[in-house]
Amino acid sequence: MPIASSGPEASPPPLWRAAHVWLRDALELARVRLALLGVEAGEHALALARGLALLLAAAVLLPAGLMALLVLLTVLLWESHRVLALALAAGVLLAAGAVAAWLGWRGLCAVGWFAASRAELARDVERLRGSQAPR
Numbered sequence: 001m002p003i004a005s006s007g008p009e010a011s012p013p014p015l016w017r018a019a020h021v022w023l024r025d026a027l028e029l030a031r032v033r034l035a036l037l038g039v040e041a042g043e044h045a046l047a048l049a050r051g052l053a054l055l056l057a058a059a060v061l062l063p064a065g066l067m068a069l070l071v072l073l074t075v076l077l078w079e080s081h082r083v084l085a086l087a088l089a090a091g092v093l094l095a096a097g098a099v100a101a102w103l104g105w106r107g108l109c110a111v112g113w114f115a116a117s118r119a120e121l122a123r124d125v126e127r128l129r130g131s132q133a134p135r
Contacts, residue, residue: 029124037117044113066096 070089077085 033117033120033124036120037114040114040117062096066092 070092074085074089077088
């Protein structure tokens with residue numbers, strides 16, 4: 001006849017069950033957040049690759065077009081206004097460089113990396129704080 005066990009081996013204590021449930025929920029939440037982070041990283045990588053490809057095309061085509069335009073302007077004005085033609089060429093190149101630098105800096109500063117993940121984590125923190133202290 002088997003002996004019935006009535007000691008701590010029979011069932012885990014309530015504290016252990018609660019810790020197990022909490023740990024399982026925390027791991028599931030971390031898994032979901034990491035999946036969201038992975039999706040966002042993929043989206044950012046695609047956007048970055050697309051932007052870099054377009055910037056590379058612009059970096060090749062715009063200077064070539066600008067140089068052709070400046071050569072045309074210089075040839076047209078060479079006989080009558082040599083200094084004006086060269087001054088306009090230098091001014092156009094400097095202005096284009098300044099605008100490109102400003103737009104590039106503004107574009108780099110405007111990137112909101114992983115905004116959705118940060119927002120979700122902030123909501124998780126607020127939910128956890130809300131469950132600990134009654135409002």
